[in-house]
């Protein structure tokens with residue numbers, strides 16, 4: 001059996017155009033009746049990473065959220081908009097990026113995903129127990145609304161990663177801490193969370209995507225489409241193809257492949273609407289690949305020792321740093337310090353979670369390739 005992924009052209013965030021494109025993307029994968037039943041309360045989960053202007057392309061565009069909320073309402077469902085931003089309150093982020101205004105105008109509930117509850121993970125999960133926002137569990141289903149962006153640690157952030165926003169605020173740092181320097185381990189944890197919450201529909205905002213130093217400091221790039229699928233793993237797999245990258249570079253999808261999840265394989269995906277060739281994103285600027293297939297070619301003990309020399313690391317651009325101190329607050333290991341007024345990272349203990357790079361509001365943290373990877377680029 002194949003999993004459907006639809007791709008529909010949409011070249012601007014003009015409200016009517018977006019509504020038509022979203023409708024078509026849903027129609028191509030079974031129609032709204034497949035995903036919305038009368039009277040159901042459905043959480044619309046956009047990417048609300050941080051309080052940024054819409055033009056920064058860091059958050060899901062409000063036009064997408066509006067279109068989906070209207071479609072759910074028209075089908076008799078009750079949409080609720082919610083997220084747990086990486087930094088700052090959901091309300092503050094929602095107001096800045098225009099999503100709160102959509103909730104107000106359509107008179108729908110806006111709920112921060114902020115109350116942690118402890119749940120037992122599915123069998124085989126890395127964490128035996130997961131802490132998830134109660135608000136994400138108390139709905140009848142989730143409609144996932146990611147933004148297509150690059151991500152220092154996960155290489156690309158797409159449908160599966162967007163569900164990490166259902167872990168309340170600071171609890172996210174604990175996940176990074178538990179995963180340590182192993183991005184594969186962290187990817188596995190995110191996949192566990194996704195499989196537990198299992199959104200029924202994912203609609204990706206790729207009208208303007210974010211390339212380069214994502215997920216917050218990248219450059220907006222017009223990519224002109226909306227993609228949808230009942231299975232975010234399949235949608236993410238198609239996006240990897242669209243930017244001409246390899247599954248081995250995207251730890252979440254690689255992990256899904258390792259687990260034998262069929263939707264992670266292109267041969268099990270049916271693309272509807274446009275084809276991959278119609279939306280090929282040429283030379284999409286990506287961060288340096290973090291993880292390698294080193295473990296397959298070297299003994300475990302050696303691989304562990306060399307990991308830090310291979311893995312890219314965060315680097316503060318002192319000339320751009322405003323000394324705001326936000327990175328100090330978000331570092332799960334407390335290893336960023338202010339010394340004589342300047343900000344420094346203790347790289348020896350750094351686990352390369354890139355929370356600091358993700359949250360720096362001034363684009364002052366770069367990703368520097370590991371020295372060993374630089375001299376041995378084939379790794």
Ligand code: SF4
Nearest residue numbers: 321322324325327360
């Ligand atoms: S968050 Fe960015 S600008 Fe602020 S202190 Fe850290 S590196 Fe500097």
Ligand code: SF4
Nearest residue numbers: 331350351353354356
């Ligand atoms: S310095 Fe940055 S990358 Fe290193 S552990 Fe702290 S937040 Fe993570």
